[in-house]
Amino acid sequence: MTEHPIKGGTPTTPLKAIRKGTGALQRGRRRPRLLIYLGILGPGLIAASAGNDAGGIYTYSSMGSQFGYSMLWVMVVLTLGMAIVQEMCTRMGAVTGKGLSDLIRENFPIRITALVMLAFLLANAGVIVSEFIGIAAAFNIFHIPSWISAPVAGLLLWWLVVKGSYGRVEKLFLALTVVFFAYFFAAFLAKPDWGPVLVGSVVPTIQFNSGYILMLVTAVGTTISPYMQIYVQSAVVERGVSMRDYWQQRIDVYSAAIFSNLVAGFIILACAATLFAHSGGHGVVLNDAADAALALAPFLGRFASNVFAVGLLGASFLAAGVLPLSTCYSITEVLGVENGVNKRWNEAPVFWGLFTGLIVIGVVIAMLPNLPVVQVLLNLYLLNGIVLPVILFSILRLVNDKRLMGQYTNGPIFNVLAYGLTFIVSLLAIASVVIQVLGFFGIQILG
Amino acid sequence: MELFIFSQLVGISLVDNHREKVAALKDVVVRVNPQAGTSEETYPPLAGLLAHTAGRDVWIPVGQVAAFEDHAIQLASVYVNLERFVRRDGEILLGQDVLDKQLVDVEGRRVVRVNDLALGRVPGEQDLRLVAVDISFRALTRRVLFSLSGKHPSLRERLLDWANVQYFASNAPAVQLHVSHERLSQFHPADLARIFDELSHQQRDEVVRGLDDAIVADTLEELSPNEAADILEEIEEERASDILEEMRPDVAADVVADMEEDKAEALLALMESDESEDVRELLAYPKDSAGGMMTNEFLLLPASLEVAEALRNIRMMEEQPEFVDYLYVAEPGTERVMGVVSLRDVVFCPDRATQLAQLMEEDVISVHSSTPAREAAALLTTYGLRALPVVDEEGKILGIITFDDALDVLLPDDLRERIGHLFVFHHGHRVTGKLTASTHEDQETR
Secondary structure, three states: OOOOOOOOOOOOOOHHHHHHOOHHHOOOOOOOHHHHHHHHOOHHHHHHHHHOOHHHHHHHHHHHHHHHHHHHHHHHHHHHHHHHHHHHHHHHHHHHOOOHHHHHHHHOOHHHHHHHHHHHHHHHHHHHHHHHHHHHHHHHHOOOOHHHHHHHHHHHHHHHHHOOOHHHHHHHHHHHHHHHHHHHHHHHHOOOOHHHHHHHHHOOOOOOOHHHHHHHHHHHHHHOOHHHHHHHHHHHHHOOOOHHHHHHHHHHHHHHHHHHHHHHHHHHHHHHHHHHHHOOOOOOOOOOHHHHHHHHHHHHHHHHHHHHHHHHHHHHHHHHHHHHHHHHHHHHHHHOOOOOOOOOOOOOHHHHHHHHHHHHHHHHHHHOOOOOHHHHHHHHHHHHHHHHHHHHHHHHHHHOOHHHHHHHOOOHHHHHHHHHHHHHHHHHHHHHHHHHHHHHOOOOOOO | OOOEEHHHHOOOEEEOOOOOEEEEEEEEEEEOOOOOOOOOOOOOEEEEEEEEEOOEEEEEEHHHEEEEOOOEEEEOOOOOOOOEOOOOOOEEEHHHHHOOOEEEEOOOOEEEEOOEEEEEOOOOOOOOEEEEEEOOHHHHHHHHOOOOOOOOOOOOOOEEEHHHEEOOHHHOOOOOOOOOOHHHHHOOHHHHHHHHHHOOHHHHHHHHHHOOHHHHHHHHHHOOHHHHHHHHHHOOHHHHHHHHHHOOHHHHHHHHHOOOHHHHHHHHHHOOHHHHHHHHHHHOOOOOEHHHHOEOOOEEEEOOOEHHHHHHHHHOOOOOOOOOOEEEEEOOOOOEEEEEEEHHHHHHOOOOOOEHHHHOEOOOOOEEOOOEHHHHHHHHHHOOOOEEEEEOOOOEEEEEEEHHHHHHHHOOHHHHHHHHHHHHOHHHOOOOOOOOHHHOOOOOOO
16 A cells, blocks of 8 residues: 555656657657758748749749840859858858847947848838739739739738738648749740750850849849848747757758759749740740740640739738738847737837838739839849848858857858859949939930 | 936047047946846946047046046046057946847846947946946937937936846857846746747857756746757756756656757756656657646545545655645555545545545546547546546556646647737736636536
8 A cells, every 4th residue: 555645656768768669659759850850941941932922933934034045044143142141141040049130230330230221121111012013913813903902912911910820821822832833844845945945054144235134133132032031040040040950951041042943943944935935036025924924824724824823822922921020020129129919009019010011012002003013023123132232241241250150150262152142243233223223314325 | 317328428539638639439348247136236337448549449447537528538647548458357348248239128027129328327426337228219219310319318218227137248258257147037937938039049048057947947848848958958968957857747858859869868867867757757658649748746645545644645745746736546555546636625624534535536537648639638628627637558647637738739829829928918017827727617526
């Protein structure tokens, strides 16, 4: 008879037996390895896939239909660029445990911080507007006018985020974007001329006309968007990745860059093999969603535009749900004001005001009648490309700061590549601004 | 009290006694008292100034500063010693190490960012000290749009007394700094957990180093197992194992399960053997089963015991289990559950010689260790129980599932998060205790 209370003690089960044991004891509570890897192989992939949003689809489609295979090499270069930039951000996240905007605030003079964050806000607002335009364009294919679809979508997203239930529908949107894999098949079925494809992918050719230069900057702005860098760094911080398990993170970043740009490359390929080829090699300027959807016709036939619309809808909703919120978090964290979806309006007025404002701007612009959709989107991403150097210089400055990064600053070769990229991007951005400004006065310096 | 606002001091002239400019102010250096928060001296005194002159930064010790005026700082002598500034232990630069960095607002129990700083004199003293931080949005706009919004800070700006903030030594990595985290240990573990979420991992590790094992254990229980595992992996193993011992075994098992295997084995090996056995035992069950959700600390007594004896035995227990509302009654000589009795009924039983077998409720609702976690949790709410015994095939008790663990399974993640925040911050009043305790009816035990 037991005299004393038993504190639920049964014979010892050594941990080794648990792992090597049989049947029910096997593994036990331990999370399967695969899940851990999937958990870490995440932020980079998501950030990269998010790059293939409404603006991305249109940018890559336009690159293919206007310039054929001749811009494929750009994606090869941008894959390297994206890998370099995202790797720096994840490394900073892992070493410092702080987000990019936090580091900017803590290490830059206050006015520089204000300038960088203003540039960031501007770029993000542009992307948000482009997502709402994407949503409206997708609904247009189903003959729903944008003055109905845009406000309804805006209200829905606003409500989902405020109610805190956005996370539940996110996977649905993500699932919708799967249809963009159709570009792989469309590209093959269009029977492209593989010789020129190969040449276009490896031989850099630059055409000195303003259309080409502007498209180049737009491609840079779409592929290496400022918001992706902030996103990927905060995701690393959020997951508590430290330098000990950093190698997995590095693999994630590199594989994500390759994967997302491969998708982009196939969009260009599909459009080049159809739209560009059909135009007799002159190139065709896309005007609306229906034009862009034609590239999928070899694979999907008459369903092309409907399937395209579904994918566009998913991609745009996905980004339109995440971006306003993450923008508000970055900005309010830098300002040091209250933030968080669990705060009320009067507790976090700046946070909710900014959030609502960004959605309203997106909705209002998307509602404008007779909007030249593709041209507006390309210009918004051009804005991203112009703002990008500011963010890149900030990243380089921080990642090479010994006080912050200790032994994990950039190595010399890495720095040459990173600075090289930054200078090229800056030159392109300046060139595009000059072209735009002169164009505004009716002067054309390049053909 | 006359206040000097840091952002407005930077750049002003340092003048000699002929009122000629000899340098411009670059930064202000104060000395941090390692016992801040516990001792009398809370406000860091001015140690000196960092000034810029002739293309170099020079150090001006506080003894050479004669007066702070509106548009200049008067120096005591004609000579400026062109001594280069070398950081000394315990000294921080306001501009470099405090401004724009994060602190904890102890009163508000939240992480804030320093938008500006105020220096002032404590009554009866001559020397300046750092007395407050400005966390207002207005201070920020004033710094960005200097010329537009006027020079002087408005009275409406919220100043936070330096005595009410917690500084992090990791904000000033260039210097050896000892900062007491005594004030944070007064926080409710749920508040600390929330603050941990907002801090960088260096700051978090620093706070963990400064707190007692028991407080760290309570805080880790509030975090997700994954986050808790990350934090424990940063602590030296001997201490990490001590912290694990302080944690409830079911939570400790969740945390250990999220660690690298070698690390987990090392920590378990360092723990007291009876504590680590509890954890190892729980580790054997899959996470989403009743076994994976249960804790193995509970009260189990033989049915033949009399009330007085039972109470004495409970009081003599070396380790008090967290949950003691129910007393499980075992078939004498075995660990098979025969019944359950609430501790209240045992305590208030008028006849001290009554056997537990007479008091107990024989119809015990229990689950097998392999029952899915959700099903087990649902059972708790259906019958309005506060705990549910988990048994093996022979009816031997293995552990119990308490209602708070069940709640974690039943509430969707985002809702739980929102409820937590809603209740904790309602009008700034902190509600302690489990908010759901009142929603569950007490089990009627006869």
